Amino acid sequence: MTHELILAWLRETDERRLEELWRQADTVRREHVGDEVHLRGLIEISNHCVRQCGYCGLRAGRRDLQRYRMTASKILACARRAVEFGYGTVVLQAGEDYRLTGPWVADVVRHIKAETPLAVTLSLGERADEELALWRVGGADRYLLRFETSNAELYRRIHPPRRPTDDTAGQDPPWHTRVKILRRLRELGYEIGSGVMIGIPGQTFDDLARDIELFRELDLDMIGVGPYIAHSETPLGRDPPASGGADQVPNTEAMTYKVVALARLVCPGANIPSTTALATLNLAAGRELGLSRGANVVMPNLTPVEYRALYEIYPAKACIRETADDCHRCLRGRILSIGRTVGSGRGDSRRRSAAGVK
Numbered sequence: 001m002t003h004e005l006i007l008a009w010l011r012e013t014d015e016r017r018l019e020e021l022w023r024q025a026d027t028v029r030r031e032h033v034g035d036e037v038h039l040r041g042l043i044e045i046s047n048h049c050v051r052q053c054g055y056c057g058l059r060a061g062r063r064d065l066q067r068y069r070m071t072a073s074k075i076l077a078c079a080r081r082a083v084e085f086g087y088g089t090v091v092l093q094a095g096e097d098y099r100l101t102g103p104w105v106a107d108v109v110r111h112i113k114a115e116t117p118l119a120v121t122l123s124l125g126e127r128a129d130e131e132l133a134l135w136r137v138g139g140a141d142r143y144l145l146r147f148e149t150s151n152a153e154l155y156r157r158i159h160p161p162r163r164p165t166d167d168t169a170g171q172d173p174p175w176h177t178r179v180k181i182l183r184r185l186r187e188l189g190y191e192i193g194s195g196v197m198i199g200i201p202g203q204t205f206d207d208l209a210r211d212i213e214l215f216r217e218l219d220l221d222m223i224g225v226g227p228y229i230a231h232s233e234t235p236l237g238r239d240p241p242a243s244g245g246a247d248q249v250p251n252t253e254a255m256t257y258k259v260v261a262l263a264r265l266v267c268p269g270a271n272i273p274s275t276t277a278l279a280t281l282n283l284a285a286g287r288e289l290g291l292s293r294g295a296n297v298v299m300p301n302l303t304p305v306e307y308r309a310l311y312e313i314y315p316a317k318a319c320i321r322e323t324a325d326d327c328h329r330c331l332r333g334r335i336l337s338i339g340r341t342v343g344s345g346r347g348d349s350r351r352r353s354a355a356g357v358k
Contacts, residue, residue: 001216001266006209010249010258018258025261025294032268033296037335038347039328040089040121040273041082044303044311045070049095051125052160057231057312058095064233068307069099072108078302078324079112085328088346089119091144091299096125096162105131106138113139119346121193121222126162126174126181136188141346143185144193144222147178149200150214151207158200158236182218191349193222193271198259199251200228201241208249212259216266221349222297223263223270226277227251229314237315253281257293264294271349273297279318287331288338297347298335300327 009021046069049058057065070078075092082090090112094100109120122135123144132143149155155175162174178194185192196211215223228251230237249255256278263272274290276299282289287298301319303311308320319327335342 001212001262003209003213006212006262006266007205009262010205010208010255012258021258021261022293025264026292028268029264029294029296033271035340036296036343036347037291037340038089038271038297038343039085039087039331040091040297040299040347041078041085041087041302042091042093042299043070043075043078044094044301044307045075045092046094046097046100047307047311048097048099049125050098051096051162053234054158054160054236055228055230055234055314057233057314059234061235062233065312066310068310069097070304070307072104072111074304075108076111076115078304079116079118081302081324082118083116085300085324086342086344087118087300088343089121089142090302091121091123093123093144094125096127100124102128102131102134106134109135109138109140117346119348126177129184132181132185132190133188136190140190141348142191142193142222144195144224145178145182145185146195146197146224147175147182147214148195148197149175149203149207150196150210151203152176154200154202154207157202157241179214179218191221192218193224194218194220195224195226196259197228197251198225198255199249201236201248202244203228203249204244204247205249206247208259212262212266215263215270220267220270223267223272224275225256225259225263226275227253227256227281229277229280231312231314253278253286256281257289260290261294269349271297271347273299275299276301276318277314280314280316283318288334291335291338291340298331300324300331302327
């Protein structure tokens with residue numbers, strides 16, 4: 001996949017031509033990761049965040065949001081439900097919350113690993129090297145950290161620095177910091193996952209093509225993509241910036257499917273979820289269409305219902321009122337309805353498994 005070919009597919013609007021892209025992505029998915037759809041149980045353990053991202057509903061500047069942190073015992077109870085449901089992985093996700101200390105997270109991971117056969121994925125933002133190393137020693141298997149866009153200037157527009165010194169001359173810009181962390185995570189032995197937002201105001205088709213090429217350069221084990229949706233109670237939600245004009249990438253369902261399909265073609269063995277964001281855009285069939293266009297993972301939500309509505313990164317998020325049982329039954333039924341099978345086991349990256357990495 002050359003840059004020019006990726007760009008051409010991103011610009012393609014002919015539905016008959018796009019059917020060929022969907023067919024290619026589905027064929028590559030079947031050849032490289034099979035027909036199993038792996039279920040990753042999502043536990044949104046905290047909605048505290050120190051960052052001031054201009055679009056995110058969890059940003060530190062929101063004073064109207066009720067904050068929570070789950071206790072270790074509640075997280076372990078959710079992990080036990082994952083085992084009951086037959087999931088192979090739990091994903092512990094939070095805002096960038098430093099009250100989730102290195103030792104505390106390591107202890108939670110150790111308990112999950114001691115009491116269950118689950119793989120543990122962490123998605124806790126940019127963290128110190130010593131914390132990432134501690135969590136890996138404690139048993140964490142995977143880490144998700146989206147770089148969001150490969151355009152450093154675009155990244156800065158929507159992600160203010162965490163501290164005044166973050167963008168001073170001579171230091172790495174925050175976007176490059178995330179790429180460095182991903183490479184360090186690989187060195188520590190994690191499976192690594194990343195991804196981007198689609199349709200950020202000012203994002204061009206060339207930017208998005210370079211994002212997809214960076215997936216390949218980083219040799220990602222997991223790729224998560226979704227449309228840019230600014231929460232209404234954020235600066236960018238209240239005062240949207242001007243778009244990039246004719247070359248602006250739209251934040252549409254159709255464009256998200258294109259990126260899922262192209263991600264599959266450039267990283268054939270990666271685990272790629274059909275996300276909640278797709279279900280938010282198309283509750284009736286968004287996840288199914290994502291699975292038929294390159295994806296092989298879904299993420300049923302295990303977060304207790306009393307917390308789900310408080311983890312509102314973007315508005316009108318799908319399924320926030322469902323219980324874990326509801327979510328499990330629904331997603332299992334949707335997978336079977338399209339002729340796919342529900343995955344068993346941890347669902348490790350096949351490339352990583354072949355290399356003997358645990």
